[in-house]
Amino acid sequence: MSTTLTDGPAAGVVGTRMLRREDPALLSGEARFVHDLVVPGALHLVLVRSPYAHARVISVDLSAALASPGVVAAFSGAELAGEWGSPMPCAWPVTADMQSPSHLPVAVDEVCYVGDAVAAVVAASQAEAQDAAAAVAVAYEELPAAVDLEDAASDRVLAHSALTSNRAYTWELVPDAAAVERAFADAAVTVRERYVQQRLIPAAMEPRGVCVVPQPFGGEYVVYSATQIPHILRTMLGITAGVPEERIRVVAPSVGGGFGSKLDVYAEELLCLALARRLRKPVRWSEERSEAAQATIHGRGQVQEIELAADTEGRVAAVRVRLLADMGAYLQLVTPGVPLLGAFLYHGVYDVPAYAFTCTGVFTNKTPTDAYRGAGRPEATYAIERAIDALARKVGVDPQEVRRRNFIQADKFPYSSPAGLVFDSGNYEAALDAALELIGYEELREAQARRRGEGATRQLGVGISSYVEMCGLAPSRVLASLNYVAGGWEAATVRMLPTGKAQVVTGASPHGQGHVTSWSMIVADKLGVSPEDVEVLHSDTAVSPLGLDTYGSRSLSVGGTAIALAADRLIDKARLLAAHRLEVAPEDLSLSAGQFSVRGSPSSAIGLGTLAFEAFTAHDLPEGMEPNLEASATYDPTNFTFPFGTHVAVVEVDTETGKVDLVRYAAVDDCGNQINPLIVDGQVHGGIVQGVAQALFEEAVYDGEGNLLTTTFTDYLVPAASELPSFSLGRTVTPSPSNPMGVKGIGEAGTIAATPAVVNAVVDALSHLGVEEMAMPVTPERVWRSIGASASGTGGGR
């Protein structure tokens, strides 16, 4: 595969920076989020949540709540226990012996984190439901809580009284243990690092919301939910609430960001459905921000140990990784699988012969964790990219040079990785070169030397992060080998309407990614129509019954490919009809800009619009041809895709106050061919900031009793514009050979790359002062203490 440094030629609209079709409705306030839906007669659900991290529920007294004005019903967990066909679902039993404590939407006799629901109150208004919920009297017997991850792993305190160990599972990937042992025994240089991936709160700007409307006839339910996964949700609601799946229609209206936090099946979705069934009334629930901090999944939460075996030149011979992964109190939809999504990538972009990975998932009495932007891959990239910098310091080689010495070379693709993957395509050095040029690396090193020489208060640091990720989740057979219970395909239908307009039905479900724009660009070029003439139907299981939704940077490489294939099939049919009408053989026709013309006789032509009408009237079709131009495709990818790139962060660190300012940032990403570079830029920008946020600002902080201390935006520091610079973006283009459009995916790349780039930059700014360790988030206090500790020779940064 060749790599080019430009966006590539654009024939048609694909590859152009077309403005988004979604924007006018969102900009004018016309778009409707779940909270905006007007549903007459809807009852409001409010949950009573445990104030204890771990406690036995002695009694739930609902009498005062039931007497409260406007209250329609109130239930304890025990009273609702009969509503559930099965416990809350976990779709990823990563090992045969994985433990999964029973998880009901409302706990019955034991609560296992602060925020675990103990009672449900339904009233005519939100305010009345809140007042009544405050009147529910719950008696608890407090139990010891397992809060700290490493302490929980020791089983000193059990997170669930029904379990005999907090260990959920141990999962290993050790293709050749002897080779790893040998490499470490022979290594001239070893690096051993320990990193903590703090817990993060996803904090989509739109809190979650659900509204379930029982239909007056037929026993059907319409479930409106702020979800990324309407299709998976429908199936899981059917299984868990015991409602026949075909009676459930899930609609995700405008969804205000997800980042994985809306890739789940939540108690509130099940409760609204069960209560709408029980009360025969629409039931809705609106999440408050402080509730979102506790009752929506968290991300990350790992303790990582990574070791490198290398020679004196900094060439890495082996990588060995041991993880503890914080599951939280229960296994949500894909909780146990998140570390596995990183398990294959701890050698990063480097050609490392020997590899060993092991992970133990551990229960704690904290909010469940699950997929958060990047899911496993940011953690892996952080560990290897910080460790490679540590190696560079140890062998005394510039960090960019150590990377070069270890890169998987461009002529090695497709590359069989030591963890058993086949990387589709790549040219890591080209992306590194482009990033270093974009940031002006040599000049920065000179400026850094000057400041060091002057003993300046504000020191300069440059941090590099070269990454590769596996995305486009996922080949169904690979998912099967990892014990994931579903497949990874995506479905699409493309049809032409009698007036020559096109319709696309997709199983992908957007929440900010601009799918309507991108899908209409793909189809516009295929069919020779204007993108404005392509209607994209999505996120409603009645309209799009088949789909596996949006996560894991899969929408374009899997869902977009399904659309392209469906469009090709439609064209195949149209070609037969055109041949019939023009009285030529199908292979004598060429298609250009929506016109079939006879090769060598271009005046003999017929347009797809005309053919659509002919196929609709069906007055004169070839023998055996069905009416209408419509085709469907379900695409199951043959491999993951492997986007890559290099990001470079420049920080100024005030050595007196410890304050870190991110002053410049360059990102060169390679996501293969691009449908719309404008949208790619936006994904990169947003991804970078979520990565920077982990590096510098955000942490879900618990006290020793398991109380979450960061439940509002005044405690949980989602960065604002004032804390960030603008970004310099570049791109290389190395198409993926795995799918026909050569695309890879860009939704998570920024977040994967940014965190280690920033922390490496901070360490780089202070390394001449002896600072090597730096825990996240890199707060001024941590920086200040680490400078002091290094000066006094006690280490620091923890």
Added chain:
Amino acid sequence: MQVTVTVNGKTESHDVEARMLLVYYLREVLGLTGTNVGCDTTSCGACTVLLNGESVKSCTMLAAQADGEEITTIEGMASSDGVLHPIQEAFREHHGLQCGFCTPGMVMAIASFLKEHPDPTEAEVREGLEGNLCRCTGYHNIVQAALAAARPGALAP
């Protein structure tokens, strides 16, 4: 209590609970759901509207406090024939929105900011927007949109 407010140029008068916040008055009584609620602590700015031309967070103000005042919401920004306001247009042109949830508040905050700072630097725009959070865009393109809207003539009627 009776509240009379001019919202997007139209006089509205309603009997509301004394404790009703302005944002719920706009959303639930007037049906203007473009103004969003993203937090409980006046932190995120999704609910930003204009009060007599100046940005306020409508989750931190009672409807009663708006009595006799003029409110502009996102629904009042485009012209009556649907032509987007130059700030809205700049957001579109510069891809300043993704999921769009913070966008109405951002647009209103920028409208107020640019009135006070007609020719801002990038740093001033970033400082001026520190009360509005966005989780999708990384702010880069929002800042570009604000700077573009500040170009001479861009905001001319």
